[in-house]
Amino acid sequence: MIDVDDVSVELGGSTILSDVSLSVEAGQFLALVGPNGAGKTTLLRTINGLLSPTGGRVRIDGSEIDALSAKRTGRLVATVPQETTLSFDFPVEDVVTMGRTPHRSRFSTASTDDQTAVEVAMERTDTTRFAERLVGELSGGERQRVLLARALAQETPALLLDEPTASLDINHQVATLSLARELAEDGKAVVAAIHDLELAARFCDSVALLSEGSLLATGSPSEVLEAGRLERAFDVRTAVTTNPVTGTRAVTPLSDVPPGERRVHVLGHGERTARVVGRLADAGIEVTVGVLPAGDVATATARSIASEFVTAPPFEEISTERRRAVSELIERADATVLAGPLEGVNAAVAAESDVLVALEGTEPPAGTPTVETTGLLDALRELPTTQPTTRP
Numbered sequence: 001m002i003d004v005d006d007v008s009v010e011l012g013g014s015t016i017l018s019d020v021s022l023s024v025e026a027g028q029f030l031a032l033v034g035p036n037g038a039g040k041t042t043l044l045r046t047i048n049g050l051l052s053p054t055g056g057r058v059r060i061d062g063s064e065i066d067a068l069s070a071k072r073t074g075r076l077v078a079t080v081p082q083e084t085t086l087s088f089d090f091p092v093e094d095v096v097t098m099g100r101t102p103h104r105s106r107f108s109t110a111s112t113d114d115q116t117a118v119e120v121a122m123e124r125t126d127t128t129r130f131a132e133r134l135v136g137e138l139s140g141g142e143r144q145r146v147l148l149a150r151a152l153a154q155e156t157p158a159l160l161l162d163e164p165t166a167s168l169d170i171n172h173q174v175a176t177l178s179l180a181r182e183l184a185e186d187g188k189a190v191v192a193a194i195h196d197l198e199l200a201a202r203f204c205d206s207v208a209l210l211s212e213g214s215l216l217a218t219g220s221p222s223e224v225l226e227a228g229r230l231e232r233a234f235d236v237r238t239a240v241t242t243n244p245v246t247g248t249r250a251v252t253p254l255s256d257v258p259p260g261e262r263r264v265h266v267l268g269h270g271e272r273t274a275r276v277v278g279r280l281a282d283a284g285i286e287v288t289v290g291v292l293p294a295g296d297v298a299t300a301t302a303r304s305i306a307s308e309f310v311t312a313p314p315f316e317e318i319s320t321e322r323r324r325a326v327s328e329l330i331e332r333a334d335a336t337v338l339a340g341p342l343e344g345v346n347a348a349v350a351a352e353s354d355v356l357v358a359l360e361g362t363e364p365p366a367g368t369p370t371v372e373t374t375g376l377l378d379a380l381r382e383l384p385t386t387q388p389t390t391r392p
Helices: 040-047 070-076 092-103 112-124 140-153 170-185 197-203 227-234 270-282 297-305 320-332 345-350 373-381
Strands: 002-011 014-024 029-033 055-060 077-080 158-162 189-193 206-211 214-219 238-242 249-253 263-267 286-293 308-312 335-338 356-359
Touching (some): 029 040, 029 170, 040 189, 092 140, 140 158, 263 270, 263 320, 263 345, 270 373, 286 345
Parallel strands (some): 029 206, 077 158, 263 335
């Protein structure tokens, strides 16, 4: 339905988009993500024909957008802009009715089809109760929903949304993206520039990651939202895990504290271990982890931000090779943190650590200092930095 082929855009002598290619099928919901200035809005404005590419081409339903009249374009693609300010203070229902303009002749009155489209659009966006109010009296979030209703009334096969949740509170963010998801399932091709990566992962079929005007990656959220790739795009360290409620990607920005000299190995599994790994990495501590059960929530965190980690199939005996790998990680660490109960091989390797710190609620070997999770960083900072030792 939407085909962007090798598109470049220059504005004011600067290259804003460079050789961008992507396609969106009918029934697909694509998120455009990337830092501010990456070119997301420019790409949307090029898709809907407001900007002409300096190279490449854009086709909607097989037709080149630059070759279409404004009315024909308006029947193919509708846009919800990020800016919600309107030039005139019309009643809300009149604003939504403007979406029917591409379907009417210049001086015709609204038909039954027009009225039905407007009513349905206002019902789906929860704006019917605003029908008689002036649009200038509404909040920014309410105006955003009115503009979405106007786009729905346009009844186009393609829908473009520029930061559709930017002015909305949490419940309407979810409602808006749920509606966009439903529209895609109804057969529309939906493209949205979305600031919140977790919302993009939760509601969209696919993600296109832009940075400095170039397309870094496109694919499913699980493929595109990868820690190293996000760090390159946003210039910030991230932890990419799985949201335990939605089962979709969860992205947590980490502090810009550079990795220091300290190296800590973490023993345990589950959510508590995942939180400990994240806390340590955020503080600039190099973290290693294991042995972790494959598929554990802590494994996802370790894969994202630990420098090294060891996993093993759950409920199976730990191989000699994996046991040796964990022993080497502990040997190279300044300290080992016991974040969960000592089970199986973890009980054996814990005894190999020269410095073992346990979190309260665990059952560490006798004589092991225990701290609350909130005091872990202070406890580790007080430890001397040790050099790796060679064990017999």
